[in-house]
Amino acid sequence: MLQLYIGNKNYSSWSMRAWVLLRQAGIPFDEQYVRFDSFDSQSEFKRTMATVSPTGTVPLLRDGDVTVWDSLAIAEYVAEQFPDKALWPKDKAARAAARSICAEMHGGFTALRGACPMNIEADLAEVGKIVWRDNAGVRKNVERLCSMWSHLLAQHGGPLLFDQFSVADAYFAPVCMRLKTYQLPVPGEIAAYVERVHQLPGVKAWIDGALAEKDFVPMDEPYRAER
Structure with missing residues (x-):
């Protein structure tokens, strides 16, 4: 196994x-x-x-x-x-697009990843407000995400980026966690996609595991001294 x-x-x-x-x-x-x-x-x-x-x-x-x-x-x-x-889309053009956006996520969005580290358990809306106000790089990263996701959802009809679940949805699942934890402002259609990702059984199982950990790792939480 x-x-x-x-x-x-x-x-x-x-x-x-x-x-x-x-x-x-x-x-x-x-x-x-x-x-x-x-x-x-x-x-x-x-x-x-x-x-x-x-x-x-x-x-x-x-x-x-x-x-x-x-x-x-x-x-x-x-x-x-x-x-x-069928973890990648079957259509060649869609498959190429899916690989491209995963590679883009893999090597990019550094402002968002740096300013808003993933923390599923926390409610960091107040931190998110400051980040959104002061960090132009984060705003630019979120703008790119919204543009990308809106285009793909419209092109493939949803409910996920390439209609059915694919590597791309798994790859952007941590970004969905960040958007929710920090309450970064996104259009309604993007918020709805984020919620659909949260409701995927595999994602819900991960979230349940995160909430059950009850662990505090100081290096991952520079914004607070304890949970």
Whole structure:
């Protein structure tokens, strides 16, 4: 059976992508949880991950003697191994678009990711107001998200970015968490998409796990001293 190494569900956006993809697609896997403490080379997290990963990061997928690290590589590997799940759109042009927006997310949106780290448990609306007021990069990132999602929802008819669930929805699920946690302003159609993503069974299962952790990792919460 596949083994998926992940960090804290409350904080680990990279882990969420791979976990939600597998869970929502109904692909069995064993979850290997490695708690965040710090990313120092001598931390428990880094020492644990160093035994299985060449990069010492999560997520990491093991399939027998095959090891796949990086969330986008995991998505490609899983889609290749389970073609019946149609994790990428079947249409060539749609598939190219889906891969492009996932790559864009993978290497971009740095202002949003930096100013609004994922924290599913928290209500950070007040932090979000300050970020929205003062951070032009975040506003630009959200504008791009809204433009992208609006176009795809209109083109493919919804309810998800490419009609049916795909890698793209799993890939943007952590962004949906951020938009909700920080209450960043988005148009109604975008808020509705965010809510539909929240209601996906695989996403709900991840959220339930995040809320059950009851963990506080100070390095992931620079805006407060305790939960």
